[in-house]
Amino acid sequence: MNMTDEPMRDAAAPVADVAADATVSPLEPTLEPELEAVGGAPAVDVEAPPQRSGVVDVEQALRAARGGQRLAAAPMPSPLASAPEPPPASRLVASSAPAPEPEAGAARERAAATASPSLPEAEPAPESAPVREPALEPTPAVGAAPASYEALLDELDAPRRALVEQHLTGLKAALQAERVTVRRLEQQARTASTQAESQATAAAALAEEKSLLEAAAAEREALAHLAQRRADFYEAAVEQGVRRKSVRLAYLAATDAGLFQDGGAIAWDHLRTQFADLFEAPGRNTPTPPSRSASAAAGAGTRGDAPVAPTLNQIIRNAAGRRR
Incomplete structure (x- = not known):
């Protein structure tokens, strides 16, 4: 190891001690007589807010280390930090180390004064202007129905x-x-x-x-039935002796009297009794009804074949004496 490194290591030790002893603690009762003998510790304004500890100047720390002195860490200004409540009124010391000897007290006070100059008090933060809250638009209620289908x-x-x-x-x-x-x-x-x-x-x-x-x-059909009944009546009227000119009157009389029976039969006895003038008188020759099977030679006077007139050829042959 180089010999030049030893002073630097020795100088670094007080810096570490200073950093470790940079806390502020209240004055114990046992140290008050010694502080009064050496002139007392610097008074600390209790109304000022406590400041945050910082790192001391390296050059001043080296000088204090060579002279066998200890420096308190300089507080760092924090004007924007909110001031905590002040501690109770009491005297504070820069470190909790044992009180120095009387002959070295003045030198240490001067070194502490030069090492940690007094810092200006933190200015109070300017009062911020009142913040105006923006006007909030009314929001529709949760679950409210839209005004129309197009809005939806x-x-x-x-x-x-x-x-x-x-x-x-x-x-x-x-x-x-x-x-x-x-x-x-x-x-x-x-x-x-x-x-x-x-x-x-x-x-x-x-x-x-x-x-x-x-x-x-x-x-x-009714007309046909009437026609058939009339025809049957006319045919039967000639056989029953009804006058030829009175056949129609006899039919009307039989129809009006209801003398037509079922099946087309006629009550001739009742018709003759009620309408006797329509019939021929008894004893008179009644016309012979026509036969249903008449001969083809009727009217010739005989029942044989009808005579045939001779032709001109027969007459000439008869005159010539030729018969055939």
């Missing part, structure tokens, strides 16, 4: 708005398809109703026409 869409961001619009597009498409289906069904219902009405009208017309046809057929 404006509050949404782009992705959410796109989802809402996509959903609305799907709903509109479904609604439009449903409307088209309803319109088509309504049109089909109207068409079916019209067809049903037309079919009902046609059915009614067909039923009416059918009834008319049935009535006409029944009437024709």
Whole structure:
């Protein structure tokens, strides 16, 4: 090790001691007589706020170390720091080391005065101007409904708005398809109703026409039955001796008297009794009714074949004496 390093190491030791002894402690009662003998420790203004300890000047510390003195650490100013409450009124010493000898007290006081010059008192912080709070806009209540649907869409961001619009597009498409289906069904219902009405009208017309046809057929059948009954009456009237000019009157009399029985039979006895003047008188020759199987040669006078007139050829041959 170099010899020149020893003074520096010796000088550094007091610096460490000074840094370690830089705390301020209240004066103990046992040290007051010694401090009074050497002139007393420097008075400390108790009203001034305590200052933060700082590092002493290195050059002054070296000089004090060579002279065998100890320096107190210089307090660092802190004007902006808030002043703590003052300690109780008492005398303070710069260090808790044993009191120095009387002959070295004055020198140490001068060294302490030069090493730690008095610092100006911390100026009070300027009073800050009153801060004006900004006016707060009234915020809507939590959960309040938007004023309109457009306002609700404006509050949404782009992705959410796109989802809402996509959903609305799907709903509109479904609604439009449903409307088209309803319109088509309504049109089909109207068409079916019209067809049903037309079919009902046609059915009614067909039923009416059918009834008319049935009535006409029944009437024709009745007329045919009457015609057949009249024909049967006329044919039977000649056989029963009804006068030829009174056949129609006899038919009307039989119809009015209800002399037609079931199956077309006629009560001739009752008709003859009620309407005797319509019949031929008894004893008179009644006309012979025509035979149903008449001969083809009727009116020739004989039952044989009818004579055939000779032709001109037969006459000439007869005259010539030629017979064939």
